[in-house]
Amino acid sequence: MARQQQSEKCASHKPARMGRASGILLFLMLALSASVVFAQAPNGGAAPRSASDPQAADTKGDEGGSIMLRWTLSPDDSAGQVTGYEIFRAAKPDGPFQSVGFASRGSARFADGSTDDDSAYYYKIVTTGPGGSTETAVIGPARSTAEWFNSNRANVLVIGLLISGAVLYYIASARKGKKLFIRRIAGLEAVHDAIGRATEMGRPILYIPGIQDMDDVQTVAGVTILGYVARTIAEYDTKLEVPTSRSIVMSTARETIKAAFLSAGRPEKYSDDMVNYITDEQFGYVAAVDGIMVREKPATCFYMGAFFAEALIMAETGNSIGAIQIAGTAMPAQLPFFVAACDYTLIGEELFAASAYLSNEPRQLGSLKGQDVGKSIAMLAIAAGTALFTLNQILRVEWFASAGQWLKNLFIVN
Amino acid sequence: MRREIPTAIAFFVGIICIIQFFIPHRPFGTLVDVFSDWFGIVAAFAIWLGALNLLKVSLERSFSKKKTHDRWYGLVVAASFFLIFIIGMFMSGGDQFQVPGSRFDYLYVNIYTPLSSTMFALLAFFVASASYRAFRARSWEATLLLIAAFFVMLGRAPIGDQLTGFMPEGYRLSEVANWIMTYPQVAGQRAIMIGIALGVASASLRLILGLERSYLGGE
Amino acid sequence: MAENPTEMKTGLFDRLMRIDRRVIFVFISVALIVPLFFNVSQRIQVSPEVQMLNDAMSKVPDGALVLYAMDYDPPSAPELQPMAVAAFKVALAKKFKMVIIGLWPQGPQQANMAFETATHDPLFKDVKLTYGVDYVNLGFQSGNEAVIQKMGSDIPTTFPRDYAGTPVDQLPLMKGIKNLGNFDFMVNISAGYPGTREWVQFGADRFGLKMVSGSTAVQTTEMSPYVGKQLLGLMGGMRGAAEFEQVSGYPGRAIKFMVGQSVAHVIVIVFIVIGNIAYFATRKKRGA
Amino acid sequence: MWMEHPGWVLFGTWVAALFTLGIATFLYKDNPVYKFCEAVFVGISAGYWFVSYFWQTLLPKLGYPFYAGVKTMFVGPAEWGWLVLLIPGTLGVMMLLRLVPKAGWIARWPLAFIVGYTAGLRLITFLQSNAMTQLQNSVQPVVRYDASGQFLGWESFNILLVTVGTFAGLFYFFFSQEHKGVFGRVARVGTWFLMITFGAAFGYTVMGRMSLLIGRLDFLLADWLHLIR
CATH class of the missing domain: 3.40.50 (Rossmann fold)
Structure with missing residues (x-):
C-alpha cells in the first residue's frame, strides 16, 4: 500500500492539485469580472433606488428599550447596487438625525435596541450603495414599551405548567402514602451484585460522580445513588474511593457518605479520605483516575453523572483491570461508549429513574410518574399529529391539515 | 436555618430565571443579567476553592509521616501549580497574560497543550480496543449495534466510497452511513433527548421548590 | 505440542477472542503514522x-x-x-x-x-x-x-x-x-x-x-x-x-489527514471481523 | 521577545514532545514517568484555571468595578452602585469557607445560588429546545407525494421509520408500566432503535478520535523530529 501511495505521489498528485488550484483561480477571476460587468449593467453606477414602505413600531414581547423597523427592500437590492440600509433616528421630525445602526443588503428589518421607553422617535432609512445613497421619508413618532407577557411563549408556559403540575401532583400523592408502581430497571440489580463482588474479592469500589458540578442534575442523581451504594457498603468492610473533579462535589459527597454510614449504624467506619478532589481539568482528572485504577485495582467501578470524552478513557482502563463496570449518564454523546465498554449502562432518563428507584423516596418516585405523564403527552402528540397530517395527505381534507398544524404549533417555540 | 436559607435562595433565583422567560418587563431581564455576572464571580471562587483544596491534599501527602514514593508526586503537583501561578499572575503582563508570546502562553503551548491533547488522543487507541471487544454478534440487539457501527465507520472514511464506487449513486457506503445517521439514528436520539429533557425539567423543578436538597449534602 | 490439529485451531480462535489490546494499539499507530509520510489525497463525498x-x-x-x-x-x-x-x-x-x-x-x-x-x-x-x-x-x-x-x-x-x-x-x-x-x-x-x-x-x-x-x-x-x-x-x-x-x-490539513483515517478505519473493522469470526468459531465449539 | 529565540522554541518543543511521550507510555503500563506527567498535569491545569479566572472574570467583573466604585467615595461624586457587588463577593468568600471545617456549611448559600440559577434556566431550555422542538420535528405526514401527485415510497418509509422509532424509544423510557405483552414488544423495538443509535454514534466518532491521535503524531513527526513536512 505504501509503495502504491508513493508512486501516486510521484506520478500524478501534485500536478493534479496545481491544476485544480489554477482552475479555481481562473474560475474566481472569471466570476469576479462577470460580477463587475453585471453589477454595472442595470443602473450604471447611480445611487440605488430607495427602500420603500418603512414602518417603525415597538418590538413586541420584550423588556422595552427597542423599536422594530421594517421596510420593503430597494428594487436594486438583489442587483448588487446596495451595500445596505443605514438607520437614522431623531427626537424631532426635522432632526437632527443620528445613525443608530446598519442592516446589511437583503435584510428588511432592524431592531433599534437603544431607545428610552415612552419617548417619541422619528426614523428614516437610508439605502446606501457604491453609487450613492437615497433616503425614505421620515416616519414616526414611534415609542418603545415593555410588555408584561411574551405571548409568543404562552405554549411553553402551558406545557411547562402541565408537566410541573403532574410532577407535583404525583409527589403529593406519593407523600400521602399512595403506592406508585415503577418498573424494574435492568442493570440496577447488578449494583448490589457488583458491591458483593468487591467485598468477596477484598478489593475497593471506585465511584465517579461525573465531572460536572453540583448544579448539574446528573451530578445530583449520581450523588444520590452514591448514598445508596455507601449505605450498602457500610455493612461490609469494602473500601470506597470517590475522586471528584469539582471541589463542591467533593464536600457534598463527603457529607452524603457520612450520612449513609450513620444511617447504617456504622459512623465509625467513615473517613474523609474516601473522597478527594483532583482537578477541574477534564483530562488532568482522568489522568489521575486512570492512575488510581491501575494502582488500586478496584473490583467494581461506578460511573454515574455527567460525562464527556473522558468516559471511554476511564471505562477502557477499568476494563483492562477486569473490573465490573456500571455506568449511567444523560449525556447522549457518551452513552455509546458506556454501552460498549461497561457491563451495565443506565441510559439517559434511566439515571434519574435509578436514583428514584434506589432512594425509594416519595418525591423522586412521584416526579418519575410526572415525567411519564410528559412522555404520554409526547407520544400522544406524535401519534395524533402524524395521523392527522397523513390523513390529509391521503384524503386531501384540509381540516386534517389545519388540526395537525394546530397541534404542531403547540410545540413551536419563538 | 442551615437549610432554610439556601433553599430560599435557590427558590428565589430559580423562579426569577423562569419568570424572565415569560415576562420581558423590567426588572426581570436585568435581574437575570446581573445574576449571570454573579454566577461567573461565584464560579471563579469555586475554582479557587478547588485549587486550594488540591494544594492542601498534595502538600499533606508530601509531608506525611508515611515515607512512600507518593510524597514526591505530591511535591511535583504543588511545584507545577506554583510555577504556572507565579508566571501567570506576576510575570505575564497582567490581563495580557494570554497574548501569544507571553510567558504564560509559553507554558500553555508547551506543557498544558501536549499533556491534555495526548491524554485525549489515547481515545484513538481505546476506541479501537473497545470496538474490537464490544461489537460481537452475541444477540439481536448486539448485532444491530455492530451493523450500525460497521456501516457508519466504513461510510465515514473516504475508503468506503472507493470500495463502493462502482455502485449507483445512493447506494454507496457514505450514503448508507448518512441514511443511518439521518433516519434510525435520529429516531433513537430524539427519544433519548425528550426523555432527558423531562428528567432534567422535573429535577430542576424539585431543586427550585426545595423538594430535592441532596446537593446541600447528606439528608 | 501434543495438541491435535482441531484443538490447536480452537486455541487459535480462543487467543483471537482475547487479543492483548496492546497489539491493537500497535496496529493503529502504524496505520496512522505511515500515511503521514506520503502526500496523497482522496476525493471526498460531501454530505x-x-x-x-x-x-x-x-x-x-x-x-x-x-x-x-x-x-x-x-x-x-x-x-x-x-x-x-x-x-x-x-x-x-x-x-x-x-x-x-x-x-x-x-x-x-x-x-x-x-x-x-x-x-x-x-x-x-x-x-x-x-x-x-x-x-x-x-x-x-x-x-x-x-x-x-x-x-x-x-x-x-x-x-x-x-x-x-x-x-x-x-x-x-x-x-x-x-x-x-x-x-x-x-x-x-x-x-x-x-x-x-x-x-x-x-x-x-x-x-x-x-x-x-x-x-x-x-x-x-x-x-x-x-x-x-x-x-x-x-x-x-x-x-x-x-x-x-x-x-x-x-483545501487544507483535514484533506491530507483523511488517508490515515481510511487505513485506521479499515484496521478497526478488520479487528471487529476477527473478533466475530473467533466468537462464532468458539461458540460452535462450546455448543458441540 | 525571549521566546522567539530559537533556543527557547527548541526547548519548548522538546518539553512538549517528552510530555507527549510520557503520557503515551501509559498505554503499555503504569510507570513512574507517567506518574510524573500525571502530577505535573494536575498541578498545571489547576493553576491554569486559577490564573485564567482571576484575570478574565474576577478582576473585570468584581475587582475593577469595585475599585472604581470605592474610589468615588474619595474623589468625585460618590456613587453607590458598587455596593451591589458586595453580594457576589460575599457569596464567593462564603464558598471558600468550605476549607474551614466548622464553617463549611456556610458554603451552601453560594451553592444554592448556583443551583437555583442553572435549574431555572435549564428547566425552560430543556423543555423548549430538547422536548418541544424535537416533538415539533416529529410531527409530519408519513405518506409523501411529489409535486405531480406521485407516491414517494422510499421517503414515506424513512419518515415512518423515524416516527415509529421515536415513539417506540419513548416507550422504552416509560417507567409506570412493566415491559410485558404488547408494552414489552413496543419497548423492545425501542431498544433496537437505541442500539442502532449507539452503534451509529460510536462508528461516527471513531474518526474524531483518530483525528486527535493524528494531531499528536503530526506534532511529533513534523514539529519535533522534522521527519515530515
Whole structure:
C-alpha cells in the first residue's frame, strides 16, 4: 500500500492539485469580472433606488428599550447596487438625525435596541450603495414599551405548567402514602451484585460522580445513588474511593457518605479520605483516575453523572483491570461508549429513574410518574399529529391539515 | 436555618430565571443579567476553592509521616501549580497574560497543550480496543449495534466510497452511513433527548421548590 | 505440542477472542503514522449538512457582520482547527466583519492561531485587515450559557474588554454592536459544553441568530437533530472539515489527514471481523 | 521577545514532545514517568484555571468595578452602585469557607445560588429546545407525494421509520408500566432503535478520535523530529 501511495505521489498528485488550484483561480477571476460587468449593467453606477414602505413600531414581547423597523427592500437590492440600509433616528421630525445602526443588503428589518421607553422617535432609512445613497421619508413618532407577557411563549408556559403540575401532583400523592408502581430497571440489580463482588474479592469500589458540578442534575442523581451504594457498603468492610473533579462535589459527597454510614449504624467506619478532589481539568482528572485504577485495582467501578470524552478513557482502563463496570449518564454523546465498554449502562432518563428507584423516596418516585405523564403527552402528540397530517395527505381534507398544524404549533417555540 | 436559607435562595433565583422567560418587563431581564455576572464571580471562587483544596491534599501527602514514593508526586503537583501561578499572575503582563508570546502562553503551548491533547488522543487507541471487544454478534440487539457501527465507520472514511464506487449513486457506503445517521439514528436520539429533557425539567423543578436538597449534602 | 490439529485451531480462535489490546494499539499507530509520510489525497463525498453549511455561508452578503464563537481547546484542535481555518478563509474572501469570542478559556487563543493560518494562505496575501476595524477578538467570558443570554441583551457589558485588555468602546467595529440581533450570521466551532447546543438554545431559539456549526465528531449526532431551522448547516469532525475544505475550495490539513483515517478505519473493522469470526468459531465449539 | 529565540522554541518543543511521550507510555503500563506527567498535569491545569479566572472574570467583573466604585467615595461624586457587588463577593468568600471545617456549611448559600440559577434556566431550555422542538420535528405526514401527485415510497418509509422509532424509544423510557405483552414488544423495538443509535454514534466518532491521535503524531513527526513536512 505504501509503495502504491508513493508512486501516486510521484506520478500524478501534485500536478493534479496545481491544476485544480489554477482552475479555481481562473474560475474566481472569471466570476469576479462577470460580477463587475453585471453589477454595472442595470443602473450604471447611480445611487440605488430607495427602500420603500418603512414602518417603525415597538418590538413586541420584550423588556422595552427597542423599536422594530421594517421596510420593503430597494428594487436594486438583489442587483448588487446596495451595500445596505443605514438607520437614522431623531427626537424631532426635522432632526437632527443620528445613525443608530446598519442592516446589511437583503435584510428588511432592524431592531433599534437603544431607545428610552415612552419617548417619541422619528426614523428614516437610508439605502446606501457604491453609487450613492437615497433616503425614505421620515416616519414616526414611534415609542418603545415593555410588555408584561411574551405571548409568543404562552405554549411553553402551558406545557411547562402541565408537566410541573403532574410532577407535583404525583409527589403529593406519593407523600400521602399512595403506592406508585415503577418498573424494574435492568442493570440496577447488578449494583448490589457488583458491591458483593468487591467485598468477596477484598478489593475497593471506585465511584465517579461525573465531572460536572453540583448544579448539574446528573451530578445530583449520581450523588444520590452514591448514598445508596455507601449505605450498602457500610455493612461490609469494602473500601470506597470517590475522586471528584469539582471541589463542591467533593464536600457534598463527603457529607452524603457520612450520612449513609450513620444511617447504617456504622459512623465509625467513615473517613474523609474516601473522597478527594483532583482537578477541574477534564483530562488532568482522568489522568489521575486512570492512575488510581491501575494502582488500586478496584473490583467494581461506578460511573454515574455527567460525562464527556473522558468516559471511554476511564471505562477502557477499568476494563483492562477486569473490573465490573456500571455506568449511567444523560449525556447522549457518551452513552455509546458506556454501552460498549461497561457491563451495565443506565441510559439517559434511566439515571434519574435509578436514583428514584434506589432512594425509594416519595418525591423522586412521584416526579418519575410526572415525567411519564410528559412522555404520554409526547407520544400522544406524535401519534395524533402524524395521523392527522397523513390523513390529509391521503384524503386531501384540509381540516386534517389545519388540526395537525394546530397541534404542531403547540410545540413551536419563538 | 442551615437549610432554610439556601433553599430560599435557590427558590428565589430559580423562579426569577423562569419568570424572565415569560415576562420581558423590567426588572426581570436585568435581574437575570446581573445574576449571570454573579454566577461567573461565584464560579471563579469555586475554582479557587478547588485549587486550594488540591494544594492542601498534595502538600499533606508530601509531608506525611508515611515515607512512600507518593510524597514526591505530591511535591511535583504543588511545584507545577506554583510555577504556572507565579508566571501567570506576576510575570505575564497582567490581563495580557494570554497574548501569544507571553510567558504564560509559553507554558500553555508547551506543557498544558501536549499533556491534555495526548491524554485525549489515547481515545484513538481505546476506541479501537473497545470496538474490537464490544461489537460481537452475541444477540439481536448486539448485532444491530455492530451493523450500525460497521456501516457508519466504513461510510465515514473516504475508503468506503472507493470500495463502493462502482455502485449507483445512493447506494454507496457514505450514503448508507448518512441514511443511518439521518433516519434510525435520529429516531433513537430524539427519544433519548425528550426523555432527558423531562428528567432534567422535573429535577430542576424539585431543586427550585426545595423538594430535592441532596446537593446541600447528606439528608 | 501434543495438541491435535482441531484443538490447536480452537486455541487459535480462543487467543483471537482475547487479543492483548496492546497489539491493537500497535496496529493503529502504524496505520496512522505511515500515511503521514506520503502526500496523497482522496476525493471526498460531501454530505448534505456540509453542503447546506457552505450554501448558507455563501448566501451571507459580502461585508456582513459575523460572530465567530470558538468554544474549544487544544485537545479538540486536530478536528476543529481545520474548520476554524477554513471558516476564516471564507470570511477573508467575503470580507466579513468578524467578532471573535470564546465560551471556553482557550477558545480565543485557538481562534488567533486559526486566523493567523488563514491570513498566511497565499490566496489572501493581498487582504489587509485592521484589528478593531475589520475584526476584533473579545476573548473569553465565564458563565457558559449565561454569557449567551446576556449577549442577547447587551454585548458591550458582557465583554467589557477585548482579548488584549482594550476597552470595547475604543474599538471602532464595536460601535454599532449592541446585542446578538446585530449579527447577520454566526459560526460556532464547538467541542462540547458550552457550545453548539447552548448557542442553538439561547442564541438561535431565543434571539433568532442565524448560525452554522462545526463540531467534534462525537457530539455531531447530538447536534444533527437541530439541523434545519435552528442550525443552517453542520460539519462534523475531521471528515466534515475535509468536506468543507473541498466544497468551499480551500483545501487544507483535514484533506491530507483523511488517508490515515481510511487505513485506521479499515484496521478497526478488520479487528471487529476477527473478533466475530473467533466468537462464532468458539461458540460452535462450546455448543458441540 | 525571549521566546522567539530559537533556543527557547527548541526547548519548548522538546518539553512538549517528552510530555507527549510520557503520557503515551501509559498505554503499555503504569510507570513512574507517567506518574510524573500525571502530577505535573494536575498541578498545571489547576493553576491554569486559577490564573485564567482571576484575570478574565474576577478582576473585570468584581475587582475593577469595585475599585472604581470605592474610589468615588474619595474623589468625585460618590456613587453607590458598587455596593451591589458586595453580594457576589460575599457569596464567593462564603464558598471558600468550605476549607474551614466548622464553617463549611456556610458554603451552601453560594451553592444554592448556583443551583437555583442553572435549574431555572435549564428547566425552560430543556423543555423548549430538547422536548418541544424535537416533538415539533416529529410531527409530519408519513405518506409523501411529489409535486405531480406521485407516491414517494422510499421517503414515506424513512419518515415512518423515524416516527415509529421515536415513539417506540419513548416507550422504552416509560417507567409506570412493566415491559410485558404488547408494552414489552413496543419497548423492545425501542431498544433496537437505541442500539442502532449507539452503534451509529460510536462508528461516527471513531474518526474524531483518530483525528486527535493524528494531531499528536503530526506534532511529533513534523514539529519535533522534522521527519515530515
